[in-house]
Amino acid sequence: MEALSDAFRALGDPTRLRILRLVGQAPLNVSELVSLVGVAQSSVSHHLAKLKGLELIREERQAGFTYYSLAVPPTDPRWPLIRLAHDAEDAHGDRARLTELLRRREDRASLNEKLLEPGQSWMLWATALSTLLPPLDVVDFGCGTGVLTVELARWARRVTAIDCSASALGQAQARAEREGLSNVTFLEADLHELPLGAGKKDLVVVSQSLHHVEHPEAVLAEAARILKPGGRAIVLELMPHQEKWVKERLGHVHLGFEPEALKQQLAKAGFKAVSITPYGRDGGDPFRVFLLTGVQK
Ligand SMILES: C[S@@+](CC[C@H](N)C(=O)[O-])C[C@H]1O[C@@H](n2cnc3c(N)ncnc32)[C@H](O)[C@@H]1O
Known part of the structure; x- marks a missing residue:
């Protein structure tokens, strides 16, 4: 009453x-x-x-x-x-x-999604090149609604898709089901402390997630911990920028990263042979991205 x-x-x-x-x-x-x-x-x-x-x-x-x-x-x-x-x-x-x-x-x-696939043609190339890859155990850090997860799952043996948002994971799961992919495990967890065993995975993908976390160095250390020796990490990140509105509107914690500084963080987390690949979008875009790859020591 x-x-x-x-x-x-x-x-x-x-x-x-x-x-x-x-x-x-x-x-x-x-x-x-x-x-x-x-x-x-x-x-x-x-x-x-x-x-x-x-x-x-x-x-x-x-x-x-x-x-x-x-x-x-x-x-x-x-x-x-x-x-x-x-x-x-x-x-x-x-x-x-x-x-x-x-x-x-x-x-x-x-x-x-369209912006992620300019001209749609990269998709064909990615599919063709993925036929060259061995069937890897991949972990997708901060999978969001699963756009990248499903592309990984097309060639991986298994993808573990992790996010702290139950709602994003629900959308990612629905996307994988729509695509008929049954080799994805969805895990609601904090990237700073993962409920996954050490030394078991082949590849960790961290696409546009690191700028959302409080402690990138701890997340990179988790990536190193769960990888087999010789396993690889691929990080896609934003270059430093001044678009402060993304903190409130998109929940970003960091306004991009200096590639060299992130390279050092990867090395400190336990990766060797770290390489940086810059990628320049059209001049007016405030968000430029780069790729980092490293091999677990
Ligand atoms: C911009 S989305 C990246 C989506 C996808 N990786 C891509 O490239 O399209 C960032 C995701 O990281 C997740 N995230 C942020 N902090 C996290 C944390 N501490 N643990 C797990 N997931 C986190 C957010 O919920 C969000 O879905």
Whole structure:
């Protein structure tokens, strides 16, 4: 009874009711809610804290953002309240704005994949070259939604795809299933301390994940620990840049790395024969990437 009366009280606020209804339709982050509801970020955060305190919504980290979604199952005594909110008049046009926001989000996701495969032709080359590789046991550090994971799984004996985000892992798993790949193990874990045995893997791939972690040197040491002697690490990273907005918007911890400094970190972590391959994208792009490879000593 008390939970019900608390929920009634909390939902007496029309903005809070709109937020609850929106996150009941799709997981949304604070910036998205600000743009949908049209109130200040501090106010949205306050409403979210209240709803979360009453366990009406839950939060989950995904690719550096916190997403909020409805946490009330139909068996909950408060469910009729949720239904009432859902069916209430949409005087602000929230539904139409949400549909547009989700459409833009999907466009951005597919654009990212296109950018990863310029002209789509590298895919053919990668497939052709991968036929030359022995069947390796590969670990994908920070697999995200699994775009690279599935490409690795096409030729690897087994891929262990690791991420700390359950939601990203869910999307990666769905992608692997869609592609008919059954040689991927998905593991929710922190790259700083992996629940994997020492000296068993052939290859660790760290693509665009190192700038997300607090202690890159500890993550590289984990890579060295789980590799067999002679196993290899491949790191794809951003060059140093000044785009500070990526910290808040994308959850980056580091604004890129000096290749030479990262090379030294790899050597310190236990890798030899470390090589750097720079890669220049078109001049206007603030994000330039480079590759580092090393062999476990
Ligand atoms: C930009 S994504 C990289 C995705 C993919 N590797 C690629 O190249 O497309 C970075 C991923 O690292 C994950 N991540 C960040 N910190 C982590 C940590 N400490 N442990 C595990 N995963 C982490 C994030 O959840 C995110 O999915």
